[in-house]
Amino acid sequence: MTVLETASLTKRYGRITAVNELNLSIPSGEVFGLLGPNGSGKTTTLGMVLGVIRPTLGNFTWFDGISGSSARKKVGAILEQPIFYPHLSGAQNLKIAAKIKEKGLDRIDEVLQFVGLGERGRDPFKNYSLGMKQRLAIASALVADPDVLILDEPTNGLDPEGIHDIRRLITEIAASGKTIILASHLLDEVQKVCSEYAVLQSGKCIHKGNVAADLAGNGGWELASEDLDALQAALSETSFVKGIKPTDNAFLVQIDPSISGSEINKSMMDKGLILSQLAERRNTLEEKFLELLKSQS
Numbered sequence: 001m002t003v004l005e006t007a008s009l010t011k012r013y014g015r016i017t018a019v020n021e022l023n024l025s026i027p028s029g030e031v032f033g034l035l036g037p038n039g040s041g042k043t044t045t046l047g048m049v050l051g052v053i054r055p056t057l058g059n060f061t062w063f064d065g066i067s068g069s070s071a072r073k074k075v076g077a078i079l080e081q082p083i084f085y086p087h088l089s090g091a092q093n094l095k096i097a098a099k100i101k102e103k104g105l106d107r108i109d110e111v112l113q114f115v116g117l118g119e120r121g122r123d124p125f126k127n128y129s130l131g132m133k134q135r136l137a138i139a140s141a142l143v144a145d146p147d148v149l150i151l152d153e154p155t156n157g158l159d160p161e162g163i164h165d166i167r168r169l170i171t172e173i174a175a176s177g178k179t180i181i182l183a184s185h186l187l188d189e190v191q192k193v194c195s196e197y198a199v200l201q202s203g204k205c206i207h208k209g210n211v212a213a214d215l216a217g218n219g220g221w222e223l224a225s226e227d228l229d230a231l232q233a234a235l236s237e238t239s240f241v242k243g244i245k246p247t248d249n250a251f252l253v254q255i256d257p258s259i260s261g262s263e264i265n266k267s268m269m270d271k272g273l274i275l276s277q278l279a280e281r282r283n284t285l286e287e288k289f290l291e292l293l294k295s296q297s
C-alpha cells in the first residue's frame with residue numbers, strides 16, 4: 001500500500017519556491033527519509049501533507065486516496081517540540097495529550113515504557129533531559145496509535161547518547177509495523193535509519209532511492225605497506241587491480257569484485273610485500289550526496 005503520494009506538490013512564498021513540483025510515493029511499513037540541507041523545503045513539505053500549509057499547486061493523497069480528517073487521524077506528527085506542562089509528570093502530560101486526541105488512557109503506561117520512560121514517567125517534565133523530552137514527544141504522538149509517524153529533525157540538539165536512543169526508538173517503531181517519515185539534514189541519520197529516501201535541494205527533488213541499493217557495491221580497498229612505492233609498483237602490475245588512488249599513507253584501490261581480501265593479501269605476499277593495512281571501504285551516503293551535487297553543477 002502507498003501511504004502518501006504527492007503529485008507536483010508546490011509551495012511558493014512570493015518569489016521563493018520553497019517546494020517545487022514534488023512527486024513522492026511513500027510505501028507502507030518503511031522508514032522514509034526526506035533528506036536535504038536547511039531551507040531545502042522539508043518542513044514546508046511536511047506542513048503541506050499535514051494540512052497546515054496550503055499548497056500553491058499540486059496535490060497529495062494519503063492511504064491510496066483517503067482524504068481529509070479520516071486520513072489525518074491515522075497520522076501522528078512532531079513538527080516542533082509539543083508544549084508540555086513543566087510541573088506535571090510525563091504520564092500526566094500524556095493523559096492530557098490523550099484527552100485532546102479523544103483517546104483512552106489505557107495505552108499511557110505501555111507507551112511510556114516503549115519510549116524508555118517507564119521509570120521516569122512520574123517525574124515532573126521540567127526535570128527531564130532534552131533526550132527524555134524528545135522521547136516524551138514521540139510518546140505523545142504514539143498515544144493515538146497512528147499508522148504513520150512524521151518526525152522533523154528528531155535528533156536536533158541531542159548528545160550522542162540521546163541521538164542513539166532516538167534512532168533506536170525509530171527503528172523499533174518501524175519494526176512494530178508503522179510507517180515513519182523522517183526529515184533530516186543528517187546524511188548518516190538517513191543512512192542509519194531509513195530504507196527509502198528522497199533528496200531535496202532548493203525545493204526540488206534531485207534524487208530518490210533505496211538506501212541499501214545506493215550503498216551497495218564495493219567502495220574500494222584501502223591498502224598500505226611500509227614501502228608505498230613498492231606497493232604501488234606491485235599493484236599496477238596486478239591484473240585484478242582496476243584503479244589506484246593515493247590517500248594519506250595508503251592507496252584506495254579498485255579491485256575486481258570477485259576477489260577476496262585473502263586473495264589480495266596472498267597476491268601481495270607472493271610479490272614480497274607485507275600489507276600493514278587491508279580494509280574494505282564501505283560506500284556512504286555522503287559520497288553519494290557529493291556525487292549528486294557534482295552532477296547537478
Ligand SMILES: Nc1ncnc2c1ncn2[C@@H]1O[C@H](COP(=O)(O)OP(=O)(O)OP(=O)(O)O)[C@@H](O)[C@H]1O
Nearest residue numbers: 013016017018036037038039040041042043044045
Ligand atoms: N512562511 C514563510 N514565508 C516565506 N518563506 C518561507 C516561509 N516558510 C519557509 N520559507 C522559505 O522556504 C524555504 C524552505 O524552508 P523549509 O523550512 O521548508 O526548509 P527546511 O528544509 O525544512 O529547512 P530547515 O531544516 O532549516 O527547517 C526556505 O527558503 C524558507 O526561507
